[in-house]
Amino acid sequence: MCGLCQTRRVFGVLIRIDSVTKRYPDGTVAVDNLSLEIPDRAITVFVGPSGCGKTTTLRMINRMIEPSDGTITIDGKDITQQPVNTLRRSMGYVIQNAGLFQHRTIIDNIATVPRLLGWDKGKARARARELMERVGLDAALAKRYPYQLSGGQQQRVGVARALAADPPVLLMDEPFSAVDPVVRKGLQDELLRIQDELGKTIVFVTHDIDEAVKIGTMVAVMRTGGHLAQFAPPAELLSRPADAFVEDFLGADRGIRRLSFFGSVGLGLRTTPIVAVDATAEQIAERSTPDVPYLLVTDVDGRPLGWSEPRQLTAGAIDPARLLSYGRPFRHGEESLRAALDGAVLSPTGWAVAVGADGRVAGVVSQQSIGEAIRAAHAEGRDGRDGRDGFGGLDGLSDEKVAG
């Protein structure tokens, strides 16, 4: 077994699906002549409506379904060249509803594959404890049974169980579909964090395009009948959908969602129309400018309190309760243009508040300036420079499903 050395290999193509077709005896074609390369140490998402063959494709990789035609190779080696159970033990598998062994404790669930590989009980359990910590599970849960855990906790156990033998490949079949949106978001963030640390080759199946765009390094959009409609990084998918099907599948607000991939660092912030709550009459007069009809009032530490028209501010008697709401501030440089636009849309004044990492106001920006920044970013995108700069804080934070 060489699970460890495989994960340390440098970037390269790991899984190659070559002209694979799955035809059932009744004539149904689940996957039709599919060819693509799944990159090493990245998350590749298969997404599409039900019946598009995404789960079939995933299951052909660990041979739970055998292709009718074509080959699948891992690191150049045909997957049919080794015993099927050896192949499967080298791939973690996470499934909807976790599929935990209800008759085993959490720790024994996680230790399943190490035990199959012949590790002794103590070593397997030590490894299981380590993984519980990694996926954010309290060690006190080790001796519990699955029925005593919530759906989200069970799914974490499912991920830990899949990672237990440190397999180079992780197959995930709609793993987060059955949990509620808040927990799902937490699990997605956790997966991105774990992937940052471990760098597995992850194949992820979902029917949720937002999930695909959020976690995928590469996204394969499939259409009914097992055809590959487009295979591209998420930013490219949003900016250049291959055809009407992909465009339709991405949904009506793909333009807005694409803004998640543009940073807010280039936004020109205005720092003039900002006064502290203890400002003097001179400061209020000095800060008021004709082109900004409002002033943003901050507390003495510089944190936002609210907007007001300058003439309604009386020096020394500013009542924070009477200020207009400042909406949702965005973290300048850290969050995307999408968050900035959202802040501007939510603000009653049409101006978004930018804050630093410490929560203090860095400046304000109008819808108009954000619009200009968007146009500039799109122009850059057309020059072929749009793309995703790795998994950073940006992705994790900017993909809020905003109400705008």
Added chain:
Amino acid sequence: MSAGLFDIPSDLQNTYWGLVVQHLREALIPVVVGLVVALPVAQLCVRLRWLYPPVLWVTTILYAIPSLAFFVVLIDYTGQTETTVMIPLGVYSLVVFVPAIVDGVRSVPQETLDAATAMGLGPVRRYFQVQLPIAAPAIIAGLRVATVSSISLVSVGMLIGNQGGLGNLLNDGMIYHQNRLVWLSVIGTAVLAILADALLVLVRLLVTPWMPRGSRKPRPVDEPEPVTAVLEDAVR
């Protein structure tokens, strides 16, 4: 007559406790053998779906044959022995075991089986390490029914020459018009059945610590982590 409570007629050539032991032996051995036979039969029915209905018909038809008819045929081969009593009892237990095991094994969620397969458990490991343990509550439920019914059925063994455990006592009680013997037989049989059943309930509790127990606190609900909650609030 100054017989003690547990004194029994000499024609039975046994003590009360001797009869109890014979009764339990004749009731439990067929159940165990029935279970051992039913396990592979049920597994075949799970794997080959078309086989299940005919197997069910056969076990039901066998169950419909009166034990007396079995005895008539079997006496030529096995004589007036305990074996002759136990064979029909074992056959009867199949009508309980086969559906109990099939339902139990089928109740294993598909995603659990998929997960087991995907982790590289072969069919044999999958059966012994996943399907059978998860089917255990259903199997033990069947075991309870089979055991209790077997304990009550042993009594017919009296028909082939005092091979019916406590049932022999019932027979003697009626011949000698002694109500004490009838009560000893009937209450003794009932107590054995209740004790055996209670024991099996205990076994189930011991082997299935993973089953939700009725009155425990309900299953935990996902609480968003603080950070997530704050972000969500911020969005709203």
